[in-house]
Amino acid sequence: MDATTPQRPRAARRPAATRREQADATRVLLLRTAERLYAEHGLAEVSNRQIVEAAGQGNNSALAYYFGSRADLIRAIARFHGEPIARRIQELAREARDSDDPRDHIASLALPYTEHLAELGHPTWYARFTAQVCADPTLGPEELAAPLQAPLFRKAIVAVRSQAPGLSPKVAALRSQSMRLVVIHTCAEQERAAAYTGRPADWTMVGEALVDMITGMLLASPQS
Template sequence: MDANTPLRRPRQAARRSTVSRREQADATRVLLLRTAERLYAEYGLSEVSNRQIVEAAGQGNNSALAYYFGSRAELIRAIASFHGEPIARRIQQLVEEARDSTDPRDHIASLVLPYTEHLAELGHPTWYARFTAQICADPTLGPDELAAPMQAPLFRKAIVSVRSQAPRLSPKVAALRSQSMRLVVIHTCAEHERAAAFTGRSADWTMMGDALVDIVTGMLLAPPHSRPTRRRRPSTS
């Protein structure tokens, strides 16, 4: 036996131990993320404490969330980032594929389908759609907390392509329709997810994605209503 062999074994064991601790820490972090997402989705952001999340995750240390995430706001951002980054990558792919299309539906699909496809990939049950709705309804947070940094320019790019083929709208009406698009997608998916959780049946995200693309296309392309000009009544004085 080589005289140096006994000296290598402790170093190899130490490396394995370091990797094991790192893997365990990563697993604990993901467990806390998923547990927080589930509780926030089911009970609401304001109804769930850090202690409840730690206990539901089976962690004995009450400071586990502070150790891994810092503040509650950072925890929420970490959940959003966990989902937002793969969604943003898929948006980028579909936006590029639809770049030269003259069909507005293709550009709208590039914004809607990445969200429903991601929900489908999560399996059953899911909590992210309801978590998303909670974030959007929270007065201290809002939808910007959910977006990956690359999403905003991609969203604007797709919307510009749609508007180039849509009826001419005032800036205020166009902005209102874009906002309504976001709300329709987020809250319809949340209700679909809630129904799936209640019945125990897997949500049909393929159907939901196609239906939402049709709905949003109709919303964004609907001709504006023109109010008839009212004639002033003649003065009786």
């Protein structure tokens, strides 16, 4: 081949960053698709194949490649949302640390959840997904907790209980458990109504109402 013979250009090698970005985008697409299907149909009614097909992926092993097991996928969805919620809890808990108003401590636990739902836009599926996980006998609330959340939750509950010294430990624990259920299932119902009507939920109103309700529930005087 002489110098005048045109050279065939070499195939451009795809940058590693682009491949990583595409892999990250595929992972998020699968995660969000699974979240939506789980929220709309229930955990037990959705197969890995359905998730892959709904996400427009041709490889049926994509979920196993990106996430591992079904339980790992559910934990990944929980972490995707739980970590920003935990960071917001940490911020509000820091602000409420020296407050003697129990409402401030309750707000530091309830409002990050509704604020996160508001930030997701419309429609959302996370509240219904959370309710599904909590109701699943093989999973439970521990699957939803980010590492930061548990110690912050305990500190806030201790601060609230200090305002209601007449409660027995068992009653206080039951009310604290009920607080979590009120938040989760109230938000799931609001999200379900928004999906049905097409009108976004007013998460600011929901958050403030939850704080009011939980404050009253946790501090109500026990009957003698």
